[in-house]
Amino acid sequence: MIKRKTTFAILALFLIGSLQAQETEKHLSVIPKPAEMTLKEGDFSLNEETYIFAESDQSRKSADIFNNFLDKLYGIRLPISALEQDRPSIELSVTTDEHDTNESYQLDVDKTHISISGSEKGIFYGLQTSLQLISQTNGTLTLPAVSIKDKPEFGYRGIMLDVGRHFFEVAEIKKMIDLMAYFKFNKMHWHLTEDQGWRLEIKKYPKLTEIGAWRDSTIIGQYWDYDPFIYDGVKHGGFYTQEEAREIVKYAADRMITVIPEIELPGHSSAALAAYPEFGSFKTDGYEPKDGKPLTGSVMAMNEKGEPYDNDLNTAVPGYWGVHPNIYGVKEETFQFLEDILMEVMDIFPSEYIHIGGDEAPKDHWKTSSISQDLIKKENLEDEHELQSYFITRIEKFLNENNRKLIGWDEILEGGLAPNATVMSWRGEKGGIAAAKMNHDVIMTPNSHMYFDHYQAEDKTTEPVAIGGFLPLEKVYHYTPRPEALTADQQTHILGVQANLWTEYIATNNKLEYHLFPRALALAEVAWMGSQRKDYQEFTANRLPKRLAELEQLQVFYRVPEAEVTISTDERSGRHMIAIRPLVKGSNVYYTVDGHKADQTGNLYTGSFFAPITGPEQESLTLRYIVITPEGRQSNEFSSTIQ
Known part of the structure; x- marks a missing residue:
């Protein structure tokens, strides 16, 4: 963050800000800020x-x-x-x-x-x-x-953890819950099933975890780095027993957090269908078991070349990311399979909401399946989008009959929204706005502001590998969950806000914490305070530093944020003066302004300094710096252009 002020103005603001910071440091450094x-x-x-x-x-x-x-x-x-x-x-x-x-x-x-x-x-x-x-x-x-x-502005203040792509231990999840509770979050959305792994024990269908919880290998690098993919050859997986899941639910409930489970359907179902292929929809009409016996592998689970996996080779659960073609079928046996699963899920999770996904469900297999096409005709449906709506509505009816409510990603709007469904708007705000105008409840989680798997710096080479995008702390802080496109009455359908931690590129707890903090602290203010009283400068100057020092003491592997760099102009000489304020209290800053990489052999920042005078052929120079926290944590190298 760069600020520019005149010397006299910055001196006055520094003195005032210093006094305010001292008062706030002693008294007001609470996140989220009280009403x-x-x-x-x-x-x-x-x-x-x-x-x-x-x-x-x-x-x-x-x-x-x-x-x-x-x-x-x-x-x-x-x-x-x-x-x-x-x-x-x-x-x-x-x-x-x-x-x-x-x-x-x-x-x-x-x-x-x-x-x-x-x-x-x-x-x-x-x-x-x-x-x-x-x-x-x-x-x-x-x-x-x-x-x-x-009191909070929003009743839904959530964070989603995806354990389908990478598995996290019970102790790691409890640590995350502790931190969520400390900053007054009240919902943990637990994404338990994915193409790459099924993570919850279902006693009636043991192969879901015997087969579906494990993949033999995982791609190296980002999804688009290699053609063909390069795999690490390391088996990955794991699952939570029902006892462990209940333990986490109780642990969270004691801390006033409701755990909302997500069981993906009809798409993102490769792991489940690797275990029970008979419940899938096939590219060809009809399904014939081999020798009258159920198949051991999924004939419709495809690799990156469009070839079927063979479960006998133990490769049915895919190890690459992206949207897979696999989808549940629309046979009565499939609905019974899903209802059986959901009955066990509801027995574990007392949450009024059950999340069913509904996103990124390619319908190619439905288009060529005689079973799917016959059902479209029988139910007078327009197309496969309306077939998905039919699918979701059936599941919702089952949940409602069991006194639960359905949440789905905004794709559940396609083909018509199920009668009582709550929508999570992730593809921007468009889906949430449409649902609220239809008098459906909405949780705002747009990928533009709430996808914490995104990079935290524009220069991606300074960051660990992530899925893409750029989501800095300040952008999270300035998000407003109630769109102006809605009337006051329609805005009442915005229940709250949620950040999502998708874990394709997050395989360890340290990296999970790196992506979560300090952005979760900005989100805590968005969720608790609403938009009327937020002040980013006050947040970073007066309240964030103490909390970051505290996270360090709690051994949280947060991302050390950029310092606030202030550039003023000395009125007498016309020269630039540079001030650097780290956001982690007590940190040291090492900097260079000569083009060299910043490290601990550079200049130790001790106070404001004059920028070197640039020559006629040099219109600007680059300030490079690193931050070393009191506990010895080193930030990435940051840079600012001084003109």
Whole structure:
């Protein structure tokens, strides 16, 4: 980020900003920023003699989770009691207010106690805010005296994790849930099935994980790098037992997060059909089992050359990305297969929503299948798009009969939207706008602003391999989930916002965290605050630095962001003056302005400096710099052009 100011203006702004930053660093560095906050005189001292008064079982559970974070950050735990005592305390009071949401809370801090009131969810969020208000000076922990009244703008604040492309361990998912809860996210969309892997145990169909959870090899590099593909030859896979899935659901629920499972249909089904090909739609009419026995492999699962895989060679689950032609058939046996799966899914996941995908479903096999074409005629359908709508509507009816709601990607609009479906708008906002105008609920997750698998720098050579695109922190922060194209009434159908972590190119937990943070902190503000009160400069100057330092302490492998580079002009000499402010508190910056690569042999930044004078043939110069955090983490090399 580059700013340009005159010398006198920047000096005045620096002094003002420095004072504001000092106040905010002590008092206001909460993410997401609370709706209302009033500072008061004094501080509350927190130590091991402070106790937490919690009457309800859920409040005590929330207090225990508070203690877990307190221990990680500061090495102490507070006693929890259901009996009120005469000593400094954190008092948790369950109350209800008909004018507030069930996530609202009131937080009051004075010199002798901390009071948090609200619903059980509100109390949990009030405790997260309390954690972020803590400052440590010479080993002493304090919270500023403050009054906070807070509630979220959106009821749906989500992050999607794709485990179909790459599998993540239970402990890694729990760590992600902890961080989501700390920043007040309340939905984890868990993408459990894909062409490249089926990740959830289904007891009635064991081959889904025996066969569908494993691929023998994975392509190297990006999808378009090689023709033909080059594979790594390494078996990859894994799945979650139903017990492990229940464990994650409970772990998240204790942290006020609902886990929404996604079972992809009718497309993105190669892994499932590798295990049970009889439920697929075939390129040729009719399906004849070999020797009267079910096939062991999928005769319709195609490799990159359009050739069928042979499961006897153990290669049925594809190891390359992209949109695959495989699709479920429309036979009654297939619908029974899917309903059986969904019954087990609903038994594991209490979420009111079940996500069924519905995206990127090529219909070529339906076009040549006599079974599909006969059903189109029988149901008076216009084409294969309406056949997909028929498919989705049948699944939705089944879910509704079991008191669940269907969510799908915006392709479920094609051919007509199922009656009660909620739409996730990912191909921009167009689908979400169309659905809201039809009075359907919408979750905004456009790939332009919410695809966290995208690159974080314009110069992609400085970044680890990603799927493409460019999504910097600032662009995430400025997203507004309620499109102006909608009326006020239609905007009420925008339930919230979600970021998506697709993992074709994210194979490790470190890389997952690199893509997620700090962009998730910007998203937390979008989801909690809405668009009216956001201020990116205040966010990066006053609140982000402390939280990034905290992430480092929690051993989160976040991406070290670009510093704020300010270029001013000295009025006397006309020369450029350069100031560099890293966003990670306490970092060192090493820089060059002579064209050489920046590393720790370069200039250590100690304060504003004059840019070298350029010659008549040199109209600009390039500032290159790296940031070294207090824990020794090194950023990518960043550069700014100075003209």
